[in-house]
Amino acid sequence: MFKIGSLFSGSSGNSFYISNSRGIILIDIGRSAKQIENSLKANDLNPSDVHSIFITHEHLDHVSGLRVFIKKYSPKIYGSLGTINELLSKNIINQCDNYHEINVNFGIDLEDIFVKSFRISHDCAEGFGYTIEFKNSKIAFCSDLGYISENVFNAILGSNIVFLESNHSIDMLKNGSYPVFLKERILSHKGHLSNGACAGILPDLFRRGTTRFVLCHLSSENNTPEIAYQTSLKSLQNHGLIENKDFEIRVAPKESMGKFKILI
Ligand SMILES: [Zn+2]
Ligand SMILES: [Zn+2]
Numbered sequence: 470m471f472k473i474g475s476l477f478s479g480s481s482g483n484s485f486y487i488s489n490s491r492g493i494i495l496i497d498i499g500r501s502a503k504q505i506e507n508s509l510k511a512n513d514l515n516p517s518d519v520h521s522i523f524i525t526h527e528h529l530d531h532v533s534g535l536r537v538f539i540k541k542y543s544p545k546i547y548g549s550l551g552t553i554n555e556l557l558s559k560n561i562i563n564q565c566d567n568y569h570e571i572n573v574n575f576g577i578d579l580e581d582i583f584v585k586s587f588r589i590s591h592d593c594a595e596g597f598g599y600t601i602e603f604k605n606s607k608i609a610f611c612s613d614l615g616y617i618s619e620n621v622f623n624a625i626l627g628s629n630i631v632f633l634e635s636n637h638s639i640d641m642l643k644n645g646s647y648p649v650f651l652k653e654r655i656l657s658h659k660g661h662l663s664n665g666a667c668a669g670i671l672p673d674l675f676r677r678g679t680t681r682f683v684l685c686h687l688s689s690e691n692n693t694p695e696i697a698y699q700t701s702l703k704s705l706q707n708h709g710l711i712e713n714k715d716f717e718i719r720v721a722p723k724e725s726m727g728k729f730k731i732l733i
Contacts, residue, residue, distance in 0.1 A: 471603060473630070474730035476500070476508040478685045478721035482530050485610060485632065485721075486512070487601055491581065492520040495544075496599060496610050499530040502537035511727030517542055523584060524548035525613060526596035527555035536561045547571050549586070551595025571597070587624035589614040592659040600624060606733050608632070612686040615658035617670050626677040630731065632721070635668070635684035635701065636661035637691035645691050661686070664697050668704035675705065675716055681731070685721040694720040 476484040482500035486493055493514055498505055506516045522544050525531055546568040553570050556562045576585040586597040591613045598611040609625035612634035625631055642652055655661050684697050698720050705716055
């Protein structure tokens with residue numbers, strides 16, 4: 470049995486896990502090592518079973534626990550060449566750590582799990598999203614992107630479950646207190662995906678087989694879980710689809726403490 474869950478999600482830290490009898494994979498580790506340990510334990514998972522960490526990009530809300538966690542548990546670290554170089558130059562990892570650069574055209578075969586990366590457009594060195602394939606299932610993790618390119622869409626289509634960024638309400642952002650340069654950065658093609666952009670792609674993903682959507686990386690300033698959820702819900706309902714019959718939408722909480730898991 471595979472267990473998939475969200476430990477943390479949002480601008481204050483991101484980390485997801487996939488676990489089975491062979492161990493645990495993390496996607497990002499954007500809280501302190503202690504918080505990650507506690508959250509894993511709240512999910513009845515043992516931090517020492519983490520054998521691989523896939524990093525999407527070098528921003529702190531995705532890597533802040535990495536340095537301390539790998540000192541203690543020595544898992545393999547995977548990321549793009551650009552991300553690995555950033556982590557090295559910031560001394561988050563060093564030459565003797567067990568890190569591996571992923572070429573975007575090749576997947577990583579972890580025996581019963583196959584991980585593939587795809588490029589995302591974001592203001593970082595070389596950001597990746599990931600798809601995880603096992604048994605007959607495919608799960609996509611796709612956040613921190615300014616827009617959904619054709620390349621991103623092709624990478625995630627056919628996934629049973631898609632974790633997709635629903636970062637902000639454009640109205641809340643535009644009328645909010647962020648400085649203009651930050652608003653422009655978030656709204657740019659190298660920024661973050663709005664609720665509307667996220668919701669707009671869901672019917673297309675549904676048509677290609679996705680029935681479970683997890684909205685993630687919500688801004689705590691410029692969004693609420695209810696607004697993000699309603700925007701995506703309406704988009705699917707407008708296509709005649711029925712919640713909990715045709716599809717399911719969940720919002721990854723800021724801190725799940727063991728309360729967000731999906732069993733496959
Ligand atoms: Zn980022
Ligand atoms: Zn982020």
